[in-house]
Amino acid sequence: DAGVIQSPRHEVTEMGQEVTLRCKPISGHNSLFWYRQTMMRGLELLIYFNNNVPIDDSGMPEDRFSAKMPNASFSTLKIQPSEPRDSAVYFCASSPDRASYNEQFFGPGTRLTVL
Amino acid sequence: AQSVTQPDIHITVSEGASLELRCNYSYGATPYLFWYVQSPGQGLQLLLKYFSGDTLVQGIKGFEAEFKRSQSSFNLRKPSVHWSDAAEYFCAVGARGGADGLTFGKGTHLIIQP
Numbered sequence: 001d002a003g004v005i006q007s008p009r010h011e012v013t014e015m016g017q018e019v020t021l022r023c024k025p026i027s028g029h030n031s032l033f034w035y036r037q038t039m040m041r042g043l044e045l046l047i048y049f050n051n052n053v054p055i056d057d058s059g060m061p062e063d064r065f066s067a068k069m070p071n072a073s074f075s076t077l078k079i080q081p082s083e084p085r086d087s088a089v090y091f092c093a094s095s096p097d098r099a100s101y102n103e104q105f106f107g108p109g110t111r112l113t114v115l
Numbered sequence: 116a117q118s119v120t121q122p123d124i125h126i127t128v129s130e131g132a133s134l135e136l137r138c139n140y141s142y143g144a145t146p147y148l149f150w151y152v153q154s155p156g157q158g159l160q161l162l163l164k165y166f167s168g169d170t171l172v173q174g175i176k177g178f179e180a181e182f183k184r185s186q187s188s189f190n191l192r193k194p195s196v197h198w199s200d201a202a203e204y205f206c207a208v209g210a211r212g213g214a215d216g217l218t219f220g221k222g223t224h225l226i227i228q229p
Contacts, residue, residue: 003158004158033216033217042219042220042221043205043207043217043219043222044219045216045217045218048215048216056215056216059216091158091159093158093159103161103164104161104217105161106151106158106159106160107158108156108157108158109157109158
């Protein structure tokens with residue numbers, strides 16, 4: 001079975017550019033999570049969806065960040081405009097449903113570098 | 116608000132020796148607790164989880180963890196480590212079993228000496 005798929009694996013961009021990160025959750029999973037990992041702040045939950053609907057985006061750092069889930073098999077996290085402090089590893093995770101006791105399955109992450 | 120503290124940033128253990136990684140949590144209700152492992156350049160893999168019942172839980176790769184409510188701890192243990200256990204280990208707490216997302220500790224970097 002394919003796990004959570006993220007693309008690109010690495011992204012290098014210049015400050016001010018738009019960045020789009022992509023995620024394909026495991027087929028049949030109804031919940032999707034976006035996390036950010038930095039040395040200073042560790043792993044932080046940015047936003048999560050259930051049945052393609054955003055449930056909580058309180059972790060999104062600024063209005064420059066936006067996330068969408070147009071269908072059950074695809075989600076994007078967009079940063080516009082990007083800044084050097086956005087450099088981090090961004091993880092997507094999916095879970096079978098929003099009931100309790102479910103494991104979150106993580107993708108390999110996208111390493112973003114903003115110059 | 117919930118929080119997780121992993122007091123050891125780095126731990127070095129000799130191959131074959133026992134291991135204990137510490138985790139303390141702060142949560143107002145019954146916690147749902149997890150340990151994840153991250154190998155370099157990889158995503159996170161679940162080692163084990165605790166929701167209720169027996170406070171000693173078994174996981175994959177020979178790991179176990181013990182939930183101690185009185186100490187607000189969920190320490191990870193392994194009786195004999197292997198070189199392949201070198202990785203970053205994260206403790207996490209979640210409401211409703213993680214259905215609303217997880218709060219992670221900063222992680223402990225495990226180094227295995229030959």
